[in-house]
Amino acid sequence: MSLRSFNPYYRWIFPWILDRVSKVVTPERELLLQQAEGLVLEVGSGTGTSFHCYPETISRLYALEPDAAVMQRAANTLADMPYEKQRKIELIRADAMVIPLADNSCDTVVCFLVLCSVPDPIKVLTEISRVLKPGGRLLFFEHVLSDSKIVQRWQHRLNPLWQSCGGGCQLNRETAKLIEAAGFRLAEYDRYQHHSFPRLVGQLISGTAVKGSG
Numbered sequence: 231m232s233l234r235s236f237n238p239y240y241r242w243i244f245p246w247i248l249d250r251v252s253k254v255v256t257p258e259r260e261l262l263l264q265q266a267e268g269l270v271l272e273v274g275s276g277t278g279t280s281f282h283c284y285p286e287t288i289s290r291l292y293a294l295e296p297d298a299a300v301m302q303r304a305a306n307t308l309a310d311m312p313y314e315k316q317r318k319i320e321l322i323r324a325d326a327m328v329i330p331l332a333d334n335s336c337d338t339v340v341c342f343l344v345l346c347s348v349p350d351p352i353k354v355l356t357e358i359s360r361v362l363k364p365g366g367r368l369l370f371f372e373h374v375l376s377d378s379k380i381v382q383r384w385q386h387r388l389n390p391l392w393q394s395c396g397g398g399c400q401l402n403r404e405t406a407k408l409i410e411a412a413g414f415r416l417a418e419y420d421r422y423q424h425h426s427f428p429r430l431v432g433q434l435i436s437g438t439a440v441k442g443s444g
């Protein structure tokens with residue numbers, strides 16, 4: 231059990247905030263996750279907001295989440311789903327720095343607002359590459375370092391405070407570069423400013439990536 235589990239903010243308030251905030255991007259989530267196929271791993275699946283957004287055609291979803299309080303909410307989300315959907319989903323309490331799945335076992339890996347929060351994104355992306363089958367796809371949706379110099383300055387300034395109350399979330403990651411640095415090729419890539427997000431987290435990237443030269 232981590233020290234975070236004893237912190238009342240992380241035990242009660244953070245999972246509640248996460249659950250509400252993650253629903254703001256439901257249309258974007260539904261659009262991206264329609265591309266999921268076969269055996270799917272969702273990294274940092276949070277409170278399970280994505281569970282309703284996967285196509286019925288996927289064969290299985292492993293929802294990997296390290297935080298016990300957040301995962302409890304995901305278990306509640308799962309319990310409220312129809313049995314036909316529920317039976318395909320398995321919650322795995324684990325850290326994405328060491329993914330407990332075999333090499334070349336997944337058709338799709340999903341990172342939805344999670345590469346901002348993992349301690350070492352290159353290590354996590356290397357693990358994702360390991361578990362993806364050749365030709366398998368990483369679907370990603372992430373907030374990143376802004377294009378605006380003024381916003382960038384505030385992202386750097388506020389980052390220490392933000393990460394301490396946002397579960398380690400970093401405001402200033404250049405995640406597309408990290409995905410490429412980990413050996414993925416960006417197959418589809420969109421970068422835009424979200425109209426209703428605060429500018430600190432409003433620069434978004436979304437798309438698909440394949441491992442190696444794919």
Ligand SMILES: C[S@@+](CC[C@H](N)C(=O)[O-])C[C@H]1O[C@@H](n2cnc3c(N)ncnc32)[C@H](O)[C@@H]1O
Nearest residue numbers: 252274275276279297325326342343344347348
């Ligand atoms: C901003 S939340 C997003 C949750 C979810 N993907 C969503 O869209 O609602 C970031 C998530 O990453 C998880 N996370 C943080 N570090 C992680 C790690 N090392 N491995 C896996 N997940 C991690 C957090 O517990 C949290 O659930």
